[in-house]
Amino acid sequence: MKAIADTGLLVAFANRRDRYHEWALQIANQVTEPLLTCEAVLAETAFHLGSAALALAFVRDGLVRPAFAVGDHIPRLAELAARYADRQPDLADLCLIRLSELHPRHPVITTDFADFRVYRRGRREAIPLIQPPE
Numbered sequence: 001m002k003a004i005a006d007t008g009l010l011v012a013f014a015n016r017r018d019r020y021h022e023w024a025l026q027i028a029n030q031v032t033e034p035l036l037t038c039e040a041v042l043a044e045t046a047f048h049l050g051s052a053a054l055a056l057a058f059v060r061d062g063l064v065r066p067a068f069a070v071g072d073h074i075p076r077l078a079e080l081a082a083r084y085a086d087r088q089p090d091l092a093d094l095c096l097i098r099l100s101e102l103h104p105r106h107p108v109i110t111t112d113f114a115d116f117r118v119y120r121r122g123r124r125e126a127i128p129l130i131q132p133p134e
Helices: 005-015 021-030 039-049 052-060 072-083 090-104
Strands: 035-036 062-064
Touching: 005 021, 005 039, 005 052, 035 090, 039 052, 039 062, 039 090, 052 062, 072 090
Parallel strands: 035 062
Antiparallel strands: none
16 A cells, blocks of 8 residues: 555554544555655654654554654745644644655545545645545
8 A cells, every 4th residue: 555644644643543443454464665754744643652762662562653854844834834823733744745746646644534524735726635534
């Protein structure tokens, strides 16, 4: 599976009490190569789980691979931040939108229903998503 991982997937995978835990396990079982992500997602994951070691283990064990350098994309990230200012996107969301632009065949795996249904790559193209059933 080629895809981009958002924080919700990683948190649900690690937290047995998360309502999406079973869904996240099913997704993880389909992973044949590391899912792309960004350092902002890893930082959010570490915060939500209360464990930087666990977030780093996802990289070490090959579940995810950081594939984005914020410094290389500042102008586009600033554009996206201004475009979606009404939604107050966090840095992780902006990075994932940009990752989706860079890897258009990779869906974003997310539990963030509200925002990722609104975000677009380019100007109008919906971002393909993999989400848990509502």
